[in-house]
Every structure is written in C-alpha cells, then in structure tokens.
Amino acid sequence: MDGLPEPFRDLSGGIEWALPTERQRFNKRLGNTQKALQAYYDLLAPRMSAVMDYLGQFDSRDALAVETLNLYYMALAWMEVSNSVERFHEPDESGVFAAERYHVKGPEDLIVGYRST
Amino acid sequence: MNNPAPILRFHERYPELGTDPIPVEVNTSPEYFEREREKIFQNAWWCVGRDEEISRPGDYLVRDIEAINASVIVIRGEDGAVRAFHNVCQHRGNKLLTEERGRCRGMVCGFHSWTYDLQGQLAHVPDEDQFHKFDKSCHALSAVTLDTWNGFIFVHPQDMPERGLHESFGELNALIGDFAYDEMDLVAEYSADVKCNWKYFIDAFVEAYHVESVHRRSLKETFNSQDNPYCHLVDVRLHERNRSVSCYANPQHAPHGAEALAYKVGATLAQGALASTTALKGTNFAGEKNWAFDIHIIFPCFEIATSNGWYFTYNWWPVTHNRTRWEMRFYMNRATNLAAKVSQEFTKTLTRDTLREDLSTLENGQAMMETGRIKYMTLSDQEIAVRHGYKVVERLLAE
Numbered sequence: 372m373d374g375l376p377e378p379f380r381d382l383s384g385g386i387e388w389a390l391p392t393e394r395q396r397f398n399k400r401l402g403n404t405q406k407a408l409q410a411y412y413d414l415l416a417p418r419m420s421a422v423m424d425y426l427g428q429f430d431s432r433d434a435l436a437v438e439t440l441n442l443y444y445m446a447l448a449w450m451e452v453s454n455s456v457e458r459f460h461e462p463d464e465s466g467v468f469a470a471e472r473y474h475v476k477g478p479e480d481l482i483v484g485y486r487s488t
Numbered sequence: 489m490n491n492p493a494p495i496l497r498f499h500e501r502y503p504e505l506g507t508d509p510i511p512v513e514v515n516t517s518p519e520y521f522e523r524e525r526e527k528i529f530q531n532a533w534w535c536v537g538r539d540e541e542i543s544r545p546g547d548y549l550v551r552d553i554e555a556i557n558a559s560v561i562v563i564r565g566e567d568g569a570v571r572a573f574h575n576v577c578q579h580r581g582n583k584l585l586t587e588e589r590g591r592c593r594g595m596v597c598g599f600h601s602w603t604y605d606l607q608g609q610l611a612h613v614p615d616e617d618q619f620h621k622f623d624k625s626c627h628a629l630s631a632v633t634l635d636t637w638n639g640f641i642f643v644h645p646q647d648m649p650e651r652g653l654h655e656s657f658g659e660l661n662a663l664i665g666d667f668a669y670d671e672m673d674l675v676a677e678y679s680a681d682v683k684c685n686w687k688y689f690i691d692a693f694v695e696a697y698h699v700e701s702v703h704r705r706s707l708k709e710t711f712n713s714q715d716n717p718y719c720h721l722v723d724v725r726l727h728e729r730n731r732s733v734s735c736y737a738n739p740q741h742a743p744h745g746a747e748a749l750a751y752k753v754g755a756t757l758a759q760g761a762l763a764s765t766t767a768l769k770g771t772n773f774a775g776e777k778n779w780a781f782d783i784h785i786i787f788p789c790f791e792i793a794t795s796n797g798w799y800f801t802y803n804w805w806p807v808t809h810n811r812t813r814w815e816m817r818f819y820m821n822r823a824t825n826l827a828a829k830v831s832q833e834f835t836k837t838l839t840r841d842t843l844r845e846d847l848s849t850l851e852n853g854q855a856m857m858e859t860g861r862i863k864y865m866t867l868s869d870q871e872i873a874v875r876h877g878y879k880v881v882e883r884l885l886a887e
Contacts, residue, residue, distance in 0.1 A: 393676060393837070419749050427753070427827035435826075443826050450833040453746035454841050458705055468680060468847035475840065476677040481817075482540065483547040483591050 373437040375445075379422065385414050388448035389441040394475040396444075396451045401463045401470055405455065412456040415449045422446050498724050498872040505726070509864035510878045512857040515685035521809035523885050528788050529555040533635070533642040533653050535790045535803060536562050538674070540639070541589070542570065546606055549589045550575055554813075555789075555806045556645040560632050561585055561595070565606040572632035572643045573608045584629075595629075604629055638669050640801075659727045660784050660792075667770025667794050672819040675832060678840050679815040680847060684854035686789060686806040687877055689814060692846050693791065693802065694733050694783060694873035696721055702849065706842045710758050711780060713738035718870070723774030726876045729787035729884075733873050734773060737762045737780035746834050754831030755797025755821070757781075757839060764796045771795060785873075787880060797821045798835065810854050816843060 375383055388411060390396050400408065415422065426443055429435060435443070455462050463470060479485045499507060514520050536551045548563035559575035561584065577584045577597040584597050584604070594611060595604040603612040608629035616622060633644040635653040642653050654661065682689060692698070696719040699711050712719045713736075722734040737758035743751045751759050758780035761772070771794045772779045781795035791802040798820045805813040818836055823829040856862065867875050 393833075397837070397840075423749060423753060423827045423830060426830060427825050429826045431823050431826055431829055439826075443830070446826075446830045447833045450746055450750070450830060451837050453834070454706075454838055457745045458838075459841075464705065464841060464844070466848055467841075467844040468682075468850075470844070472680055473844055473847070474677075474679045476679070478674045478676075481589070481674060481677055483542055483549075483589050484544060 373441060375442050376425070376436075376438045378425065379418070379442055382414060382418060382442075382445065385411050385445055385448075386441065388452075389444040390448060391440075391444055392477055392479070393447075393451075394477070396448045397470075397475055399448070400451050400455060403462050405460070405462055408452050408455045408462060412449065412452050415445065419446070419449060496869040498721075498869050501724075502726050502872065502876070505872065505875050505879055509866045510875065511864055512862055514878060514881070515688045515854065516809065516858050518809045520885075521685075521806070524806075524881065525555060527885050527887070528881065529806065530645050531650060532788050533644050533649070533656050533786075533790075535640050535642050535786075535801070536560065536572075537641050538639050539570070539636065539641065540674070544591065546591045546593055547589075548585065548592065548595075550585050550587065551643075553643075553805065558632070558645065559583060560643055561629075562634070562641055562643070563595070563606055563608075567607075570634065570636070570641060571608060572634040573604075573629035574632060576630065577602055578610065578627040578629065579613075638665065638667075640669075656729075657786060658730055659725070660730055660732070660786060663725075663732060663773050664770040664782075664784055664792060664794055667792075667799060668768075669799065669819070671822060672799060673822050674817060675820050676818045676836055676840065677815055678818075678843060679813070681807075681811070681813050682847060682850050683811055684850040685810055686804050686812045687881065688854060688857075689804055689812045689850055690785065690789075690791075690877060691871075691874045692850060694731060694785065694877065695871045696733075696735055697868065697870045698846075698849075702845050703842055706838065706845060707757070709738065710741050711736060711738055713740055713778075716778075720870060722776040722779055724873055725773065726873065729880050731783075731785040731787075731873045731876055732773060733783045734776065735780045735783065736776075737778050739778045750831040750834035752831070753827045754823075754835070755795070756831075756835050758795075760796035768796055785877070798832075800839075810858070814847075 534553055537549050542564045545564050545566050548561055550561055552559045561573045561575045564570050575584050579602045582597050582599040584595055601614050605611040610624040610627040635642055637653050699719040716736055719736055722736050725732040743759055747756055750756050761780050781793055783793045785791050789804040793800050800818045803815045820832045
C-alpha cells in the first residue's frame, strides 16, 4: 500500500483508515472496538493541526498524489471517529435508529457523471 | 433579551390555532391517509432533485412516488431543458427505466426495445411493420408537469395544477428565495424507510423541545444554554400551509476537540451562524443574535433548512398511513481546499449521527399510538408548528 507524505510518516500505523468514502469510514467505525477507535483518535490528535495546515495547501479540484489522498482520507476518518470518542463513548450510539437501516450515500452516488477527489 | 417575550408568545400570535389536544387517529387511520392522498398528495408539488444532478443531455433520475401512485422519469433533453415523463412504456406498460439514475442516448424499454428520444418521442420500434396502421408519433411518453424553483426540480401529478410552484412557496419566496444555493455542493444523502406516519415524522423536526432529551449526547451543549435550558425557538412563522422555525444556538458553547479544529477552517453546525456578523441572504429571518439555523417546511413533504455555510433538504415520501421513506440531502459551501473538506466532514458526520437520534423515537411512537392507549397528543407553545401542520391538513381535508 502506498504511504503518507514524508512529514506524516509517523502516522503510518493508522493507514488502514485511509478509506475514500464516508460509508466505508462509517462502517469501519461501527465495526470497531472503542479501544481501537480511541487508539486511532490518539494517534492523530496531536498532529491534526499540522495535518489541517498541510491539507489546506491543496486545491480540492487538483489531481492529487496517492500519499496526499491517504492523509486526507485519514483526516476524514479522524473526524468520523471523533464522534465515538468525544461524544458517544461507544462505537455506535446505543438506542438510535439502526445503522443497517440508515443509508449513507455520497455525491458520487447521486450526481450523474460525478468526478470525485 | 431586555424585554422578555411573553411565555406563551406563539399562541398569542396565532390564537386561531387554538390549544386543544390533537387526536392521534390522524396518524393511525388508513382511511384518513386515503383522504390525504386524494386531497393533498394529488395536488402537491414533489421535489425530485436538483438541476446539477442531471447536468448533461441524457442524464436522468427515476423517482417512484407511492403517494401519487407514479414512477416518474426526469431527464435532460438535447436542447438542455429538463422534462418529466411517466415511467411507462407505451407498448405494453413495462417500467421503462429501472435504474435510479444514469445517462442515456435514448430511453430503451427492456421488454421489446421500444426506444424513446430524450424529449419523450417514440423514436424506434423493432419490427415496426408488424404493427397495424402504426404511427409512432401517437405513442410518445406521457408527460408529467414539471417546474423548478432556484434549481430544485419539482413535479406535480395534475396537468393543470391549481397553484403554481412559485405560489406554493408563498412567503418562503421572500424568506429563502435569495439563499446562495448555487454556491453550495451536495456532500451527502442519508435515507431511511421508517414505520411511521408522514406527519408524525415531520413533527420531530419542527420543534426543539426534544433537544434536551434526544440529543443529550450529540448536540445539547451546542444548542441549550443556561439562559435557554429547553432550547426555546428563536421564532416561528406559520404561513397558510408552509411553516418556518428558527432555532437557537448556545452563545456560551466553546468548541473543543474535533469541533475546534473544524471551526478554524469552516462553519460547523451552529458556530458559523452564531459568529455571522452580517445577515446572510435567506437566513435568520428573525434577525436574532443567538441563532443556529432555520427550518422551512414546504407543504406537504419537503423541507429546506438554511444556515451559514450549509443548507439541507428533507424529502418525506408517504407510502402508507404508517410508513414513510425519508431522504436528507446536505449541501455545503464549495470547499476550495482539502482542509475545508475535512472541516465539513465533522459537521456532516455529526449531523448524520444526530439524525439517527431523531429517528429513534418515530417507530416506537407510531406503534404506541396504534395500541389505542393514547387518544390525544398534548402540545406546548414550543410545539406550535406541530399543531399548525395538523390544522392545515384538517382544513384541506374539510374543503
């Protein structure tokens, strides 16, 4: 698997979270233990400011290197995971409408001819 | 607030709505639903999508609308115009297009390959000579009434609707007609098929009384404050059929963690609205400082909610008296760089999870109403927009 941009190689332990769609990241979050989510959250938390500064340099409409995309997808996944860590304190919030009956689509599913980042 | 508003201020503004409890039968009766179908759904504009979803000739959407017993194709023609047709092949009635969306050069029926052009005219019939005195021009697809409002595409089941689309928006033309829809991109759709009545479903989104309980884990600190512990609405405007509700934001809320990172680059759910120093077109109709977002119900089954940096829409698709399909589409400021998109991911995913909280009460509520052990719903002044929804339906069924 391709890695991360040089300044962020220390985050390679979380590369499995570099998933391109919201649905994939949501499912991965729900299918994980709270301990694993906390570990991913903790890995990126001290570096997220730097990650955001770095990603802020890239126009979202440009063709991007795989390493940049991986870091971007990991940052998106960190936002996903933050919901479990900061608010719900469990991977899937209990008592809410069942995830398997709740459908998540992205613009690539909805806009005919959509080209994604 | 220097001059505290009267405690029951919305009732004082709309005394004609009364204060009586609302019978639950309107949510549990199949017969009532059939009357709604005839009087309301058959005379309503249904939002089927936005212009940008089908930007090129041949791009199409298919919408099955159970409430009016129709499947509708919405397709962009060679001339760039968007048209709508009943999704019925004029040969032997097969469902013409079976995918939810796509791009085609012509609409080809899967049964015998009858082919219609993008304008709905029958263009090709295999083995045409075998048909008796056959004239293709007599077998065009059946057109459906279509109109657009600010890029939203609507269809109507009547050939000559009693009221036009613009007229149906009524006061909302002034309140949200100039919102920056064109500057935003679709970022997600969340949907669910829920076992509850369509009105009961909408009710969950036109009051903020539930925030304290239902959203205690997700968003309570964003919305509820010491000064406003029950998240009283900033304002309510009840129109002839439509409804507008403006929601409060907690000015003491200090973003931390992921929200703080997101808020450095983008609006987030309420913080952008709270911080707006100038009025954004199509938002904050009450002109309140501690404002989060506005909800507008376009009767009967469409919602547009506007804020700083985003808007979203809800489609409710009534199926039976106790089943409703729902779709939420989220649109956000066009992100110019990847950090902005990461910021939006925070707001998007938290809102998505918050909506699962909202949906959690619906099926239990419907099932318990159907036990017959509650006859009436008792509504507070904060739930006046709920009351208004039932009163509008009642009035239209009586006409």
